[in-house]
Amino acid sequence: MKTxxxxxxDLTVIDEKEIRHILEPGEVGAVLExxxxxxxxxxxxxxxxxxxxxxxxxxxxxWVIAYQISGTAPQSIRDTGNTLRNVYSHAESxxxxxxxxxxxxxxxxGTDDGTLVPLNIDNYRLGNIILHDAxxxxxxxxxxxxxxxxxxxxxxxxxxxxxxxNFANASGGAITVNEIGLYVIGYDGSNRYxxxxxxxxxxxIPVPNGQTLTVNYRLQAVI
Numbered sequence: 001m002k003t004x005x006x007x008x009x010d011l012t013v014i015d016e017k018e019i020r021h022i023l024e025p026g027e028v029g030a031v032l033e034x035x036x037x038x039x040x041x042x043x044x045x046x047x048x049x050x051x052x053x054x055x056x057x058x059x060x061x062x063w064v065i066a067y068q069i070s071g072t073a074p075q076s077i078r079d080t081g082n083t084l085r086n087v088y089s090h091a092e093s094x095x096x097x098x099x100x101x102x103x104x105x106x107x108x109x110g111t112d113d114g115t116l117v118p119l120n121i122d123n124y125r126l127g128n129i130i131l132h133d134a135x136x137x138x139x140x141x142x143x144x145x146x147x148x149x150x151x152x153x154x155x156x157x158x159x160x161x162x163x164x165x166n167f168a169n170a171s172g173g174a175i176t177v178n179e180i181g182l183y184v185i186g187y188d189g190s191n192r193y194x195x196x197x198x199x200x201x202x203x204x205i206p207v208p209n210g211q212t213l214t215v216n217y218r219l220q221a222v223i
Contacts, residue, residue, distance in 0.1 A: 019158050022050050023222045029054070030197065031160075032180065033216035034205050044211060051199050051217065055123050058196035061186050065093050071189070079192045080104070080125040080183060090187035094196075096163060098147050101132045105183040105193045106147040107165040107215045111140075113178040114200045123198050126181050133171055142175060142207070143168040150218075160220040168212040176204040182217055 020031045030051035036044045060077045064087055069075050074086035098106030112127025133141035150162030163182070169175055182197040197217070207213045 019153060019155050019160060019220075020048055020218065021158060021222075022048065023158070023220050025157070025222055028221045029219075031216075031218040031220060032199055033214075033218065034177075034180075034201070035214045035216075036205065036207055036211055037214070038208075038211050044208070045205060047201075047205065049199075049201075051197055053119055053123075053198045053200070055195060055198055056121050057124065057186075057194040061087070061094060061184065061194060061196065064089050064186070074188065077186060077194060078124045079186070079194050081193075082124060085186065085188040085192045085194075087186040087188050087192070092185050092187055092191060095185040095191075096147060096182060097149070098144075098165075100146040101134065101144055103129065103132050103144055105185055106144075107163060107217060108144075108181050108183055109142065109167055109177045109213070109215070110179040110181070111176065112200075113204065119198065119200050124195055126179050126195070126198060128179075130167075130175065130177070133168075137170050137172055139171050139173060140175060141171055142213070143170060150216075158220055158222050160218050163217040163219070164214065166212050166214050167207065169207045169209050172209055174206050174208045176206045177201065177213060178204040180215055 032051045034047045069088045071088045074088040076084045077087045096106045110126035110129045117127035131141045132144045145166035148164045152161045180199045185191050186194045
């Protein structure tokens with residue numbers, strides 16, 4: 001029977017006691033939380049690590065918004081399809097609220113351990129993205145849930161918000177996730193998609209058949 005993800009694109013409030021403290025004072029970055037659960041919700045594996053790999057498109061898109069770049073003098077930015085787009089400021093910039101089954105934006109996962117596409121600042125896509133598993137079940141694919149969000153929260157030193165996505169495995173075999181990225185919207189007259197983060201996970205994180213990987217990107221600022 002095919003496992004269906006029930007995640008809804010809603011907003012939750014994270015208690016300040018749940019804030020992870022990995023970043024150093026003065027850092028702005030992300031904490032990456034990876035949790036695998038079985039069909040009964042039992043945690044079978046969990047890792048918490050610092051996201052180390054913001055790529056150049058992150059700063060380029062931030063520049064577009066901060067400087068309010070207009071369509072008369074757009075910024076050239078490489079999208080996930082390896083096409084340079086003339087991007088300008090727009091209300092949907094940095095959007096990553098993808099619905100279930102959508103792999104063009106939001107958190108995405110892949111199998112490349114850095115062998116196919118070595119990790120560097122110019123990366124514009126994952127090395128080998130795992131596709132969404134639509135019926136019937138397909139070997140090597142995961143079901144992409146809808147992206148959900150944790151509202152901004154803070155304690156004495158750290159402010160954060162959270163981007164969450166579930167990836168369910170009903171493929172019939174185990175799948176190892178070796179890379180995780182965050183694809184977001186940029187605008188050139190139409191919505192285009194750009195990678196802003198790519199993390200290669202040392203040793204990978206296996207997702208057995210019938211289990212679900214939850215990816216939390218917790219964007220943080222620390223004093």
